[in-house]
Amino acid sequence: MSDDTQQHAPRSVLVTGASTFLGGYLVARLAANPAIERVVAVDSRVPRKDLMRRMGRAEFLRLDIRRPAIAKAIATYDVDTVVHAAPSIMDDVEHSAAIKELNVVGSMQVCAACQRSPSVKRLILRSSAMVYGATAKDPASFTEGTRARREPRNGYGRDLIDVEGYVRGLSRRRQDIDVTILRYQSMLGPRVKTRMGGYLSMPLVPTAFGFSPRLQFLHEEDALAAMEHATLRPRPGTFNVSGDGVVTLAQAVHRAGHVQLPVAPSLIPPLIGVLQDGGVPMIRSEHTAYLTYGRVLDNTRMRSEFGFEPKYTTLETLDDFITRGKTEPVLSANTWRDFEARAVATATALQ
Known part of the structure; x- marks a missing residue:
């Protein structure tokens, strides 16, 4: 451990959402830190x-x-650092009135408890790029200061906009508390169960006809490392967290050896409901815009101010998910290479 980490390491940490992937494995990492x-x-x-x-x-x-x-x-444990990872429940649970209450009311209680506690000096929130929404008029990449063209009106995106508001309100009322908000890009990994992972694991993948959404991914290990980094080193502010690079949805489906089913965007959710095997978290209408237009984050501040360097690029994250995850190709890599070779040969002959 570096001298900087030892100097700023918290004394007593409380982590919410301990039964989730991010919350639970973060607790394990912190508990191993003497x-x-x-x-x-x-x-x-x-x-x-x-x-x-x-x-x-x-x-x-x-x-x-x-x-x-x-x-x-x-108060009992004289906590000085709170890591609010509970909103990570959005990874594999359907949004409902009860989930909204947990996210919004639960976050209000956490912020109120931090405000009343004289011992709390840091609050880290696990947020999501979903706060930016997704429209046809979006910029090439979202910076932390970019306002959404159309803010999410419901679902997890709306919840997290409200939650971020409560957290920023806490930082104004208690200026002695360092507040860090991490806006995570879509997570993928062989261990974590996410909506996007389930979607890309489908052998037949419904996609928006006529659209080629640009996507980024964040590896599960980088997601954990970023939260641990925020816990051990005070870096107040709001930060996009994502792997470098971009892939299109078509490329992601192709690399997984699966087959696209181009349909009207409105048909994507019901088709997934028909095609899923029971293990795929449902894609609702609130996610259709993302699968139509995509979303890319500018992660410059992640490096320059937050001081974090992901180990995996977007493409490496996707490939690791495919290689070590449970997705099985419908068409093998050799089949794709043979098809590409024939397509190139045909195109050459026609010239």
């Missing part, structure tokens, strides 16, 4: 047994962050 005196894991659901074992010396509290009990936990 520079941190205490790690408290919080969730209304008990983590899987294997994840609980990984958490080691961390103390698990089963409580609902929508209740005042979160304030009592922060």
Whole structure:
């Protein structure tokens, strides 16, 4: 561990959303760090047994962050750093009134508890690029200061816009608290279950006819590393977090060895409902714009101000997901190469 990390390492950390991939594995990493005196894991659901074992010396509290009990936990454990990872529930759970309440009301309670606690000095929020929305008039890439052409009106994007507002309000009221907001790009990895991962795992992938959306991906390991980086080194501000590079949706489907089914954008959600095998998180109408227009983030500030360097590019993330994940190609790589060779030969002959 560097001297800078040792100097700024928190003493007592509380992590919400401990049963999720990001929250649980972050707790495991922090618990393995001897520079941190205490790690408290919080969730209304008990983590899987294997994840609980990984958490080691961390103390698990089963409580609902929508209740005042979160304030009592922060006070009892004299917490100085709160990592709010609970909104990561959006990865594999359908949005509903109950989920909205957990995201919005739960975040209000977390912010209120931090505001009342004299010990809290840092708050890290796991947000998402979904706050930017997706339209045909979007810029080539979103910077942290770019306003969405059309803000999401419902779903997780709307929730997170509200949550970010509460967190920024806390930073204005308690200027002694460093607030860091991480806007994650679409996550992929062999272990984490996400909506995009499930979508790309389908053998027959419904896509928007006539559109070629540009996509970026964030590897699960980089997502964890970025949150750990924010916890160990105070870097207040809002930061896009994404792997470098861009791929089109057609390229992603091609590399997975799957087949596109071009349809009208409005037909994508119902077709996925028909084609899914039960293991694919549903794509709702709120996600149709993203699968039609795509979304790309400018991650300059991630390096220059946040000081974080991802290990995986977008393409490397996609390839690792395909190689080590559970997706099976419909068409093998050799089949694609033979097809490309024949197409090139035919085009040459016609010239």
